[in-house]
Amino acid sequence: MRRPDHRRPVIVRLVLPFLMAMTLTGCKPEASNPAAPAAEMSPMDVSTVVAAAATVPRTLDLPGRLASTRVAEVRAQVSGIIQERAFEEGSLVRKGDVLFRIDPAVYKAEVDARTAGVARAEATRTQALRQSERTETLLEKQAASTAQHDIAIATLRQAEADVASAKAQLARARIDLDYATVRAPIGGRIGRALVTEGALVGQAEATKLALIQQVDPIYADFNAAASDPSLLVEQAAGKEAAEVRLVLPNGSLHPDAGQLLFTDVSVDPGTGQVSLRATFPNARVALLPGTYVRIQVRQGTIPGAVVVPAQAIQRSSAGGAQAYVVVDGKTALRPLRTGALTGAGWIVEEGLKADEVVVVEGFQKIQPGMPVNPVPWKGAWSTEASRKS
Template sequence: MTPDLTSRSPAAFPIFPATLAILVSAALLAGCSGSGSQGSGSTGGGRRGPSGPPEVGYVIAQYANVPVVTELAGRTTAFESSEVRPQVSGVIYRRFFTEGTLVKKGQPLYQIDPSLYRASANQAQANLSSAQALAESSRIKADRYKPLADIEAVAKQDYTDALAASKQASATVAQQRAALDTARINLRFTTVPAPITGRIGRSLFTVGALVSASQADPLATIQRLDPIFVDIQQSSADLLRLRKALASGGETPASAAVKLKLEDGSDYGYSGRVEFSEVVVDATTGTVTVRAQFPNAQGLLLPGMFVRASFAQSIDKNAFLVPQQAVARTAKGEATVFVVNGNKAVLRTVTAPRTSGANWVVTAGLKPGDKVIVQGVGKTKPNLTVKPVPASQAQKIEAPKQGAASSKG
């Protein structure tokens, strides 16, 4: 006899929480399945999504004049630099400048005790006056002997001696005049002027110090900082490659401005220009110095600072600019792009050594007229059938149909 299960109380069949969750899930799945079967019966089949190949946007590859930008390390150098040195020996009597200020060319900087040099100039002046008096006497004597020698009133030898003495006295006058000029120059050198206009550094000698014309240390150093030079070090191998490219005609010279990055990573607000390139390779570093000139009215750049300079040395005429979103990298680091071939997306390996703004610079792997996919790259696979449209066109994005939501459980 079959036991009557319905007569038992609910406590006889305990329902655990896990079992309850399984039963609820099964009921929900059954409801969804029933709804789907009804839809299937009413429409004759399940509703399908949009069919057809994916739509991708492309750009046509064309040659562009792409600057070959080089970023190199550099160091600032003063436009003009001059060491202030004494021309005569003596004790520094006065100093006329404040350290670190701007001085003008010819401005007095130091005063060396002029007493000895003033006395020497006075002595030279006296010697010149004495020589001039002797020369005048000798000239008059020679003039008097000349007519007497003509009538043989005096010996011709006496006239010859008198004429020679007059010429010798004139030479002595020239010597004493030169000595006076030298004494006056030395007296003028007791005032040490600024040789150039610029900012003067600290004074290495104080008032009362003994200085000489042959000393090793300068009195001070003046540097002109506006404009200022930046010496850039470029490897000789890169320079050789550049010259070969220019000789082959693949690249043309560029005269682009030079940009600077300072030591703290910030950009210098002014552009410079390349002045010249050295013709000698440094044997210790294998580099060639390229010198650029920059304005420095605010004095932000100081001599000896390390900077990064970027500039275009040439323009590549056989390169392509491809938007960065179109270029992908393989695990080996190779650059690849998708190119439209008929209605197929073909994966192609290209050479993309650098960027230019928002584009990759492609130097190999493309040819003019190639259609490079730049939109919809994420849904493209090799040899996939696609619907290519120009990238400038807006892609069609259809809104879901009204009945699509009801078909989802």
């Protein structure tokens, strides 16, 4: 018969207190590092501004494209071998600057030949003049016939015509020699050279050598709806002063205001729009032809518009405007409908009210609903500045 094991209660009594101690230790809250959760929960500092209600210009925002005021294709007017390119590609050139030099040897020889032709024609004219004078003297003495005198006069006139023809040919030869030095027809920015030294140009046609575009000032062509173009027509005609501003592709404003030049005389039947053109100063050549821009034409003012700095506006994946707003110490991502970009910032037409707190810097590290600590933004923007019309 098997004996009962009396050692099991003893082992249970020894192990049970140890297990209970381990269980109580695991259930106790972690108090060894109280600073870690506090650091995780501390609100992040973000730079903010208070959305201001201001009187801002009422603008007509239209898409447009930049165009050169003058364009000139530099072409070879005589044939020959390019000996030298005398300009730097992409540089600014003045009217009359030397761009290319074509081998002038043939044209110098032609000038010399034509010069000799003029001398020969003048000698023939001198001989004909003397012969005419002698014939006239003999005719007075009745020692020559009238027919001989007429022949002498005709010979003189032919010699004079030969002199004029020889001089014209000499002038043409000198023009060709001058064309061997290719000069800039206008001032502006020149593009890349389309030929290199050693190339034969102008043999069958006027070879295109380079392109010069005058970009100061520069044109901005854009279209507007023709439903009520009377105000733009009056502004273009100079009856009413119009402030025209240019918004660059990066969203910033061109520092110099432009001038509205004209509206087209007809409306496009396909789009129902009328073409307009404005001109802008471009002394630093920061604006390049072909760039797509936006044109703002001022048309009165908007009282009480909500304005925020341009840095506060973000773009969603769909391209819509949005901004972070601080409400009760927490962030909220607010979709917005923006108007025109002014010197004070973006006009918010919908989605934001005056005196709301908007995040300007630090939104890269925040998410909606996150507690934050708003601090005043130190950027070049203020409520007073935004109230300027």
